[in-house]
Amino acid sequence: MTVTEFTGPPGTPIHAYLTENRDKLRTVLAEQGAILLRGFEVGGVDGFDRVVRVLSGSAPLTYAERSSPRSTIKGQVYTSTDYPQGEEIFLHNENSYQAVWPRTLYFLCIEPAHTLGATPLADIRDVYRHIDPGVREEFERRGWRVVRNFHAEFGVQWQEAFGTDDRDAVEEYCRGKGIEPHWRPDGGLRTTAVRRAVHTHPETGSRVWFNHATFFHVSSLAQEVQEGLREIFAEEDLPTNTYYGDGGRIPDEVMDHLRAAYRAASTRFDWQRDDVLVVDNMLAAHGREPFTGPRKIAVAMAEPWDG
Known part of the structure; x- marks a missing residue:
């Protein structure tokens, strides 16, 4: 699959960019299944929460009916799955075992891994x-x-x-x-x-x-x-x-x-600090490579769906 990258000049506030380009970004997301926002000033976890609200038009969802260990960073922003760093997390669609699931997923790279640690994606x-x-x-x-x-x-x-x-x-x-x-x-x-x-x-x-x-x-x-x-x-x-x-x-x-x-449908990219990845959860599965180093990825979910 193709992860379309949108890059801003260093220091460009992400929220203004999202407000101005929301319709275009949502169109590409619905076509490609994932977009990567790189080089923007995000504003930490609070700014990441606002990214969700601007692009999805609603607040992040609470992580319900949990199946994996996560920690709450703040509000409804969570760590990615807290599995040992030497283990792969296989490709999956978030909460697809539930009666209601999030349509859109958000990932923020707070700290990239030293080696590997990608979030591979597969067009389902x-x-x-x-x-x-x-x-x-x-x-x-x-x-x-x-x-x-x-x-x-x-x-x-x-x-x-x-x-x-x-x-x-x-x-x-x-x-x-x-x-x-x-x-x-x-x-x-x-x-x-x-x-x-x-x-x-x-x-x-x-x-x-x-x-x-x-x-x-x-x-x-x-x-x-x-x-x-x-x-x-x-x-x-x-x-x-x-x-x-x-x-x-x-x-x-x-x-x-x-x-x-x-695996035949999967692709990958290397995280950079402050990258924001947006995924259409009903078009793309995601996983996690093993890694070395600190790697910290924040996750938020939005837009509940029961179709």
Whole structure:
């Protein structure tokens, strides 16, 4: 995919530029799936929050139904996923396992890595085209299922994921979002949800491969992580795993094929300090390379959608 870069003379205030060029930027974003704003004066995290408000016309969203560790920087601006720096984070579309997801994502480079550390992107229209039609048809017919197990004292806790320690509130939330909750004997929680694998982009009408079936599948983890989890948990108790929507197992060769489709469609760029990356979440998947050095990327989400 193409990440279109817009560059301002050093010190140019980004908010004035966005206000003046908003329509053009939104048009390119809807066509290309991502734009990179480079060389502007952003104004730190507060200025980044304002970028979201100017370009999206609304406040950043709260990170709900969490699946990965993040820290709040300020307000609804968060760190990118707090995984060990030596691990890859596979390509995915933010919150595509939920009933409602953000249409637009924002990334601010506060501190670039010393080596690697890119946020690779993949056009999910191309991912869709790279997938064998028979594989696509099976997912379109059967859907995909995500099973999450929130274990006491392991990984993200259900209280953090749902932002409450009230079980009744969690159950009410799940009822409204098409999620089946089951309380575990150890005090943890298992949730199951069935979602669509293919969606239609609301502006372009393109068919897009928009789901977490690959990202959440245990085989997408590093081999040593897979082996460690399987030593601790039975398959039905893994922290996350995916299946066909009817509960059938997804064959290993299908998962290999899906990962290859994402990689075939991916591109990358090296971060520079104060870069702002804007992503149409229903056109582009994103991930994270391993890295060395400090690397700090702020993230914000906007424009909820349930199509």
